[in-house]
Amino acid sequence: MYDQSKLSELIRFAQVDAGSTVIDVYPGDGDWTRLFSNIVGPEGRVYSFVPAEVANFKNDPVGRMRTLAKEPGRENVEAVSADLVAMPKATSPADVLWLHLFYHDLHTKLMQARGATAAHFNRAVYERLKPGGSYVIVDHAAAFGAGTRDAQLLHRIESATVREEVEAAGFVLDAESTILANKNDPHSVKAFDPSIKGETDRFAFRFKKPMS
Numbered sequence: 001m002y003d004q005s006k007l008s009e010l011i012r013f014a015q016v017d018a019g020s021t022v023i024d025v026y027p028g029d030g031d032w033t034r035l036f037s038n039i040v041g042p043e044g045r046v047y048s049f050v051p052a053e054v055a056n057f058k059n060d061p062v063g064r065m066r067t068l069a070k071e072p073g074r075e076n077v078e079a080v081s082a083d084l085v086a087m088p089k090a091t092s093p094a095d096v097l098w099l100h101l102f103y104h105d106l107h108t109k110l111m112q113a114r115g116a117t118a119a120h121f122n123r124a125v126y127e128r129l130k131p132g133g134s135y136v137i138v139d140h141a142a143a144f145g146a147g148t149r150d151a152q153l154l155h156r157i158e159s160a161t162v163r164e165e166v167e168a169a170g171f172v173l174d175a176e177s178t179i180l181a182n183k184n185d186p187h188s189v190k191a192f193d194p195s196i197k198g199e200t201d202r203f204a205f206r207f208k209k210p211m212s
Helices: 004-014 031-040 061-069 084-090 103-107 118-128 159-168
Strands: 021-025 045-051 077-082 094-100 129-140 172-177 202-208
Touching (some): 004 129, 004 172, 004 202, 021 031, 031 045, 031 061, 045 084, 061 077, 077 084, 103 118, 103 129, 118 129, 118 159, 159 172, 159 202
Parallel strands (some): 021 045, 021 094, 094 129
Antiparallel strands (some): 129 202, 172 202
């Protein structure tokens, strides 16, 4: 997770408020799910969505999120799992869909093993968001011109490619943040390399589903 100032800025950027319905895709350890749960309160809802493509990982991501949902005060959290493109069937219409350091995975063999592509997933997100809803993406930046080339090996993707793909699904870019940018990142090593882990150059986009 980030320091408090960056966390606060990212929450503001995502436009998550009390009463919001949020879908946290591929929640990992559940840190963002817990944070969103605290913010949306008893009138809100957080879907901790584990793609079926990773549900069989040894760390039992679905079981971990179900355990999280049973924590005191987490009555507003629901752990769900389905194929990526079936996400709309597993959740209710949402105000915000949060995708943290995961978009690049849409271009990996693992996530495409069941036939899903980034285009398929973006259309699924469009279907699930309410009109005016926010699709928020934070990811590791690839070098200029890399496109999706480094998604599999370096876990990076070029921001321009993300924008192009998401806008193709009908979304409109609403805002971009450079709060996580790092000009010292060489963009040539894996995002998890010890030399850059936790400090990668990252971009943040907020896309909107048009009101009509």
